[in-house]
Amino acid sequence: MMNMKEHVGMHPPPLGPGGPKYSPLHRHHDRGLEMTRRHCMNGPGNFFGPLDDSGFLARAEALAAVDVMSSMVKTSQPHMTIKNDTNYSHHHAVNSGMHPAHFAPTSSPVSRGLPHHHSMDHGEFLDISAAASLPGSGPGPGLSDVQSAAAAAAAAAAVSHQSSFTPLPGTGGHFNPMNTMMPHGMGMHDIDTDPRELEAFAERFKQRRIKLGVTQADVGKALANLKLPGVGSLSQSTICRFESLTLSHNNMIALKPILAAWLDEAEAAARDNRNSPGILDNGDKKRKRTSIAAPEKRSLEAYFTVQPRPSSEKIAAIAEKLDLKKNVVRVWFCNQRQKQKRMKYSAQPR
């Protein structure tokens, strides 16, 4: 079974299977650089200063950039503040349910509706009761059993959520979306939204997951198998990002109970040591990814410091100068904005 999306079918580039590759890799660049750049930026001339090591080349880019910027910078104010996700001031209602397309709802496996201010209630999206299975592809030694057991358990059992993972007292299990502006003296309810709690949980989750011999991808699929209402599968990417806190604060909060539930069950299953066949997946891969060259990326970053939200026209102008498709530029800006909001790099006091 493949789970390609509808959209993929629309304009899927001619591509062969890329083949899954894994690299223990590292996290080379970006974030830090990004931040640094922002902090350093003061004037048009400085935007590129810190970045450019090559000199003239970067300079050329800078000039071009300034050109476009000049039109958008009128009353410009170079400054950006790294906004923490506390700025979220809107939206979403809960999950839209899954699509009939196979089992993995790509659009909203979980609930997009994050708890926000006013009336929120959570708990609903974790209501679980399901059955899951795990991949039997044993990566290693003799962990297969554990994995299967874990998966099976997760599947079979329902979940409560915080279980043994949330040592925090206090909120009797309610989310408190508003702690966004508390300097430090949370009073009663930010526990669920407390960054430190999330961080602690993420770390714990990862450690235990590994101990169970389950991969990030396995966890994502197991969640789907649990068939919790409104909760589909999650990708390896998302699990990874959860563990590394590279998700928005709200997203972390929404996912935590779900993952906590899985972990709880998985460990229970491991304890009982049961075996389940587990469904192995196949994977078809397709879609191609466009990549933006370094020079262009640098220019985009420069523009971003000046105007994180360029108008459609500015985007078009930038796209032309950099010889990129307008949509690519637009998406790049969107993604850049999102990055600013990721938990790990948001000014979370710690």
Place this chain on the structure above:
DNA sequence: ATGCATGAGAA
């Protein structure tokens, strides 16, 4: 682990 992308829902 992370870059580029989609899509639902809110503005």
Place this chain on the structure above:
DNA sequence: TCTCATGCATA
């Protein structure tokens, strides 16, 4: 059109 949650593809 943007935001946000997510994912495929890939370094």
